[in-house]
Amino acid sequence: MSIIEVDNASNIEVDPRGQGPDAPWHLTGSRAPVRDEVTITELEVKGSIPPELSGRYIRNTPNPQTGYTEHWFIGDGMLHGMELADGKANWYRNRYVRTPMFDNPGADRLTLALDPETFTFDHKVSAANTHIVSHGGKILALEEGSYPYEVTPELDTVGAHNFDGKLDGPFTAHPKFCAETGEMLGFGYAQVEPYLTYYRVSAAGELVQATNITVPGPTMMHDFAASRNYSIFMDLPVVFDMEMAMQGGMPFHWDDDYAARFGVMPRNGGDADVRWFDVDPCFVFHTMNAHEEGDDVVVYGCRSPEMWRNTSQIAVSDAPDPGDGPALHEWRFNMATGAVSERQLDDDASEFPRIPEHLQGFQTDYGYTIGMGNTADGSDAMAGRLCKYRLSDGDRQVHDFPLGHEPGEAVFVPAEGGTNSDDGYLMTYVWQPETDTSYMAILDATDMAADPIAEVHVPRRIVSGFHTSWIPDAT
Numbered sequence: 001m002s003i004i005e006v007d008n009a010s011n012i013e014v015d016p017r018g019q020g021p022d023a024p025w026h027l028t029g030s031r032a033p034v035r036d037e038v039t040i041t042e043l044e045v046k047g048s049i050p051p052e053l054s055g056r057y058i059r060n061t062p063n064p065q066t067g068y069t070e071h072w073f074i075g076d077g078m079l080h081g082m083e084l085a086d087g088k089a090n091w092y093r094n095r096y097v098r099t100p101m102f103d104n105p106g107a108d109r110l111t112l113a114l115d116p117e118t119f120t121f122d123h124k125v126s127a128a129n130t131h132i133v134s135h136g137g138k139i140l141a142l143e144e145g146s147y148p149y150e151v152t153p154e155l156d157t158v159g160a161h162n163f164d165g166k167l168d169g170p171f172t173a174h175p176k177f178c179a180e181t182g183e184m185l186g187f188g189y190a191q192v193e194p195y196l197t198y199y200r201v202s203a204a205g206e207l208v209q210a211t212n213i214t215v216p217g218p219t220m221m222h223d224f225a226a227s228r229n230y231s232i233f234m235d236l237p238v239v240f241d242m243e244m245a246m247q248g249g250m251p252f253h254w255d256d257d258y259a260a261r262f263g264v265m266p267r268n269g270g271d272a273d274v275r276w277f278d279v280d281p282c283f284v285f286h287t288m289n290a291h292e293e294g295d296d297v298v299v300y301g302c303r304s305p306e307m308w309r310n311t312s313q314i315a316v317s318d319a320p321d322p323g324d325g326p327a328l329h330e331w332r333f334n335m336a337t338g339a340v341s342e343r344q345l346d347d348d349a350s351e352f353p354r355i356p357e358h359l360q361g362f363q364t365d366y367g368y369t370i371g372m373g374n375t376a377d378g379s380d381a382m383a384g385r386l387c388k389y390r391l392s393d394g395d396r397q398v399h400d401f402p403l404g405h406e407p408g409e410a411v412f413v414p415a416e417g418g419t420n421s422d423d424g425y426l427m428t429y430v431w432q433p434e435t436d437t438s439y440m441a442i443l444d445a446t447d448m449a450a451d452p453i454a455e456v457h458v459p460r461r462i463v464s465g466f467h468t469s470w471i472p473d474a475t
Ligand SMILES: [Fe+2]
Pocket: 130, 173, 174, 222, 285, 286, 466, 467
């Protein structure tokens, strides 16, 4: 029997716009926010947790305190963590990241961040709701419009982190971690110049490079990629729109006149070193990985043919056209000839790509995504399936969860003593609608179709959201 301690129950008034049958998609089902912060122990385990998994699995997710936001991307960040050790699940807990936005529920972000006297932005104003990573001995909750936020292993907020004052702008939610040097590579994008700044952070956590990169306009740059020798920027046709910003929504839209380009820069290089390659127009929220093969820099990512032409909502239809969805794609940029080649690896939509983190920047055999299909209503939503792609030819294996169950982004954790690159575990939280509860599923990545090795059940909803990390004790 689980023991639930309520650590902080919200007394903020609920906004009725997030309730009832007219509530927007991003506030319903698995995405409906929870009201309180809890710690739960004595968790029910089915199967057996591999004893070598010792650490914490954490998901970051938007969870507006008022119960309402205009857009999926802008709710207050809430972390959902589970600690595993010695084959046991010690606890589950959920905690808001304490930010100025948390302190001012429902307040307008621009009003909080912008100083009208000096026309400068307070980069501590963050939802801190997108990713959670570990680097240089710190656990950082990330959101691309602001500074990172440091939290403890128990998910309590330490505060905004600007690398001892060296960071003077937003920092991406998708930094890359070099398997060889231990560096954290990142960037920030902004709506005023400089539109793009590249950052390199040493293994010890010191910000050692900040380089402005010239791009024609203020595009939305959610992710980038890094190979062993290059950092790769995606300058794509989703651009900032001041009018939309003043209205309070997601201030970006598709622009047919903005060229789609990837910029490949030596990892320690500068603006003049970037080589830009034109690509077919597209938008890419997430890359899977990048590596080098001879003169080619190869990038894998989930490519959409376009994004946000008429609306910036993510789900605009209950029956999306599969051809509009993001699908796994390969770009090859030849550094000798300047040639570009592209190929789509799967016709079906797929998102939240991950690879074994210890192979980031190097050629990997496999990558993992949330896939389309296996939904209770027969729709083509990306909801009930995890995919394993063999990147050489796009061969796909899947794990279908019981109909209606919704996994989130899966993290690959290598098995101790493993010899093949897929020897390891896929970990994800899964929501089950019949009970409105959730569980962590631990899959054997070498046998996708098999039942989970273990399930750790949490007697309440772990809200669906964005990105996750497994942070082993050793870090
Ligand atoms: Fe993301």
